[in-house]
Amino acid sequence: MKQLLFTITLSFFLIQADATAQLFGKKKDKEDKSKTEKPSSELKNYDKIIKGDVKSDEGLFTTHELDGKLYYEIPFDKLEKDMLLVTRIVKLPDNFGGGYINAGSKMNEQVVRWYKRDQNIDLKVISFQNVSDEESPIYKSVEANNFFPILYSSKIEAINPDSTAYLVDVSSLFTDEVSAINAMSDRLRKAYKVKRLDKSRSYIASAKSFPENIEVQHLMTYDAGDPPSRDQAGTISMLLNQSMILLPDEKMQPRLADERVGWFTIQKYDYNSDKLKSDDYELIRRWRLVPKDIEAYKRGELVEPVKPIVYYLDPATPEKWRPYFIQGIEDWNAAFEEAGFKNAIIAKEAPTKEEDPDFSPEDIRYSVVRYVATTTRNAVGPSVSDPRTGEIIESDIIWYHNHLRSYRNRYMIEAGAQKESARTLETPEAEIGEMMRMVIAHEVGHALGLPHNMKASSAYPTDSLRSASFTQEYGLTPSIMDYARVNYVAQPEDEGVRYIRMMGPYDKYAINWGYRFIPDANSKEEEKPILDDWILEKAGNPWYEFGSGYGAADPRANRESLGDDHVKSSEYGLANLKKVVPNLVEWTAEEGQGYSELAEVYRELGYMWSGYIRHVTANVGGIYETLKTSNQEGVVYEHVPASIQRKAVAFLNDHAFTNHDWLLNKEIIQRIEDDGAIDRVKSLQVRALSSLLDEDRLLRMVENESLNGNDAYSPLEMLEDVRTGIFSELYRGQAVDAYRRNLQRTYIELASNTIAELEAEENRNGDVIISDIIPLMRAELEQLKSDISSRKYRTSDKMSRIHWNDLLARINKSFAQ
Structure with a gap:
């Protein structure tokens, strides 16, 4: 994270x-x-x-x-x-x-x-x-x-x-x-x-x-x-x-940021600008790297920096993990070589008291990878920078001990169907070590100035992630700065596939863009045309695009997703989960111990199921964002094609809003709880349905329809597809089980609440909300009321009839408010 x-x-x-x-x-x-x-x-x-x-x-x-x-x-x-x-x-x-x-x-x-x-x-x-x-x-x-x-x-x-x-x-x-x-x-x-x-x-x-x-x-x-x-x-x-x-009195030459390449930045406002406003710009945060031999550097030779980036390992780091931490740090040398530097980043074990009595991890002269003994399951890569220029002065990478647990669980859940070594609570050292190595590399990436690039995960074709030759050369995504930890797309029959993330082509591109020394440019302004050309050379190639994934509607910038086809990727992921669930009791068993580990892994498996659903949902009402400047052709924002949105809703009807007998495994449930299974599944489905019916999503679909007419997937069409999917028993004359009854009640509750909340907002502000959301939701409830009234006796199941009458009462109550 x-x-x-x-x-x-x-x-x-x-x-x-x-x-x-x-x-x-x-x-x-x-x-x-x-x-x-x-x-x-x-x-x-x-x-x-x-x-x-x-x-x-x-x-x-x-x-x-x-x-x-x-x-x-x-x-x-x-x-x-x-x-x-x-x-x-x-x-x-x-x-x-x-x-x-x-x-x-x-x-x-x-x-x-x-x-x-x-x-x-x-x-x-x-x-x-x-x-x-x-x-x-x-x-x-x-x-x-x-x-x-x-x-x-x-x-x-x-x-x-x-x-x-x-x-x-x-x-x-x-x-x-x-x-x-x-x-x-x-x-x-x-x-x-x-x-x-x-x-x-x-x-x-x-x-x-x-x-x-x-x-x-x-x-x-x-x-x-x-x-x-x-x-x-x-x-x-x-x-x-x-x-x-x-x-330093001698300030580092700053480098102007560009939103097309992801960097942590410092905001500036220049009031000396000739523009009719303050000149707002950003500087990237980076370490000062200057080649020892500039002439050799100009000739294209790899040159060591005058002052390399050095990280010391916390003396508290367990000895068996130290080689992986060192590898994770020094992996970035491959990227720095793209920028013309060799040995740019070095990892060392902390000196002993005898070797250096003045060494202290708190001394800001030293950058340290700290090993923190807490139950927190995370790792972070903060840094300290000079706000005058963006020069990074020092950073401390923090590894929290129990983050090992996160990767052990994820590896079992997402790779257990494919790899025998993942089917245990004692993940082999080489594999958990490789995961730790890549986590440290990810956090070092932050400390070098790189933010998350959640868009990277959508760059590779989904089926390429099932290829041994492709994944071993290019990894799971073009950037280690994405959240793409384990290859859940690969299937049991795919041999030789890489399962753990690694550094990719975007990382090398970004480091070159931010760190390459430009000898003949004497100011940030002189650097800019050169930097722009480097971006244009990669324009149009999704491997080199950036998207933070925060606050955006672009489904390609999903967190934890893999592949360019979210429906196909999630289908592969769900297929693997269905193979894992029946084996969890065996894989998590510990001699003489209870079932707390089983409960933890099973709970986290549900979260991952929810994640696969979320990746697909993001396509509905989604908008692709391709960052460009005015000298590039094409638009920045495009609505997701209607065919992809329809495919996404069909997936949700088939996989999110149906029964989950495979997930409600009796052998597991009877070992970890006395009740709550129905509510747990309900909460997962409610979260998915709430997200799909989100007001902002519907508003984007309304706008899409107004801009693209019949080529758009309209909100009316989407709501009809969802209604006929969620209430399929009504339209087929079938009995409704307890899980689906829960979901159907939730649908009416969400639709009713949306109407009530928007109308309350109108009353509070004294304004009429100029939006189609209220009439759309009201029309859906009216249609559902009519359909239930005319179809409720098509099933002989008594509980289903009671359920249909209850839904009618709920709809009537909503209209009466």
């Missing part, structure tokens, strides 16, 4: 006094801060403060720990320098934040500068979203409307002995509750009924200064009425790490 790059920076700015404080472009030349300054008569004597049993550390700032206080010596030449302040959790209570906040989690990130103000030092928060050249007249307006907020302020205590730095007591920055750098959000404060920060049990634990960064750890203790773990005596304590890193 995780998708996921943390972007808590924005939420911090909402908390602070001014959410839009900005950097406006290049700064004016400042006076030389390296000059010595004469001590003020108001200042104390340095030697009277820094004395006795003091623990000092030299680096970016010299730090002093003394009597529970922390002092910084802030050099004159580091004032008004851009520094990145990053907050991470080092230790925390069990289940804090519901299990998704763990040791190593990044909580806040912002750029700060230290300013001298009279006899004070102010720490201000800086942002770089709005920009303008200082020489431009509009600069003054941008400056006046985007004022830097002060995060922290402290009096200058003294000047250091060689008169090059101010001595400042910064203790309260870490022992008081400063919202910008703590981990107790308003949501968590409310959930745990936090009353206050207990300063008597909060303190600075350590401070270390390195040449380019300072690492401070401090413990925060809160009084809480409802802490996440009951054994915490009414308190919540957590150890935080604050990293302050000096950002």
